[in-house]
Amino acid sequence: MSKKPIGHHGHAPAALGLTLLGLATLGLGIFQWYELRIVESGGRAVCSVNATVNCETVWNSPLAQAIRQALGMPVAALGILWGVVAAACAAWLLLRARRGLPVRDFVGAVRLTALAGLLSIAVFAAASFGAGALCLTCLGTYVLVLAFAAAAFFGLPRPFFPTGGEWWTTLGLPSVVAIVAYLLLLIPARNAPPASLLANASSKPGGLEAFLAGMTAQDRQAISDNLALYRLEGVPVPLPPERNRLGDAGAPVKVVEWTDILCSHCKRFNEVLENLRAILPPGSIAVEARNFPLDNACNPLIPPGGVGGVRCDGALALICLESSADFWKLRDKLFEAQTSLTREKILNISTSTGSISSAALEACMASPDTLARLQEDIRYAERYHPSGTPTISVNGRLAPASGSFLYVLAMTAGNPDAPALAALPPPAKRRR
DSSP states (O other), rough: OOOOOOOOOOHHHHHHHHHHHHHHHHHHHHHHHHHHHHHHHOOTTTTOOSSSBHHHHTTTSHHHHHHHHHHSSSSHHHHHHHHHHHHHHHHHHHHHHHHHHHOOOHHHHHHHHHHHHHHHHHHHHHHHHTTBBHHHHHHHHHHHHHHHHHHHHSSSSSSSOOGGGHHHHHHHHHHHHHHHHHHHHHHHHHHGGGGGGGOOOOOTTTHHHHHHTOOOOOHHHHHHHHOOOOHHHOOOSSSSOOOOBSSOOOOOOEEEEEOOOHHHHHHHHHEEEEHHHSSTTTTSEEEEEEEEEEEETTTSSSSSSSOOSSHHHHHHHHHOOOOOOOHHHHHHHHHGGGGGOOHHHHHHHHHTTSSSSSSHHHHHHHHHHHHHHHHHHHHHHHHOOOOSEEEEETTTEEEOOOOHHHHHHHHHOOOOOOGGGSSSOOOOOOOO
């Protein structure tokens, strides 16, 4: 007796459920990428609750940065990619099941996609644990992938995998969908983040008005919302004395930034600040660098789980370099090398200009005074309830790490109620 091929209407409900789970994962991936774009433009993601429950920390993990560098897109885009493949394979299975056609090779495609999802969440969950943070939206993705895998393996008929020539569809369908989806996702992934708005900024008379007029309605609304939130912020007193400063002491806009040496958003914001200094009128902005390493080994505000110590080593090295004339230059170099930093590389870069010897630097990094100054940075940051890095204050108030916001504030000499800003729309209720 010949074996009847798998394919009948009874599998349609399971295939429909799998399609919906794939679409839900796709939707959550789109939401996470949108949140990442908000972070890159200086806002806060809804999943950034505190230093522990913080998706930004996970997005800044070494694994996430390595993936972005290798694939040209953020981890959030991979959720979209897997959701597209899962939904497409399940939808194809649903279509064939409803038509009563053989489906065993399509069942195999669904299960292969489920296996890829299980492997991915195992890797990303380990990276999240290593970063010492909990990403709520990532947990949502894990739950959806686990549900998809359970339905794929226990809601569809056996055998679990096809045989013979059926493997062509099992391997080919998800592979082709993944390649097409990846190429399409590269288009938005390569678009410049909103910080590129500074390309239209100018220090010339009327520069602020022209800058605001050239923004989209969405960008003007974001500026208005950020200004409204900034007005509501109080100034903690007393503030610690400055330890380092780039810019004039009398600058009307004084920025204090807390960074982590492995934070990709911090590196990007550092570049934004350099662009601002080149664009703005001389003496309008000053920057002080502070440290907030996302590692419990030296930061008690971060939960246990950090590994490697590079974040702590970077912070200690920067504190030791504060009195050096090359401080800002060396800081830039450390940020540039962040994807490959080790303790040895930190020492090599920090001593590359000859302003301090390796022995003196290592002794300084191990000294109680340096550790005390790092704890001062952390206690200072704690006043603003940091939910990640970069965290910045402007004239003592918590502020968004947004280049366009800082440009507007600097062009009004630090006045968030300047008449020139009357052209902005009324602020809307917005999360921080």
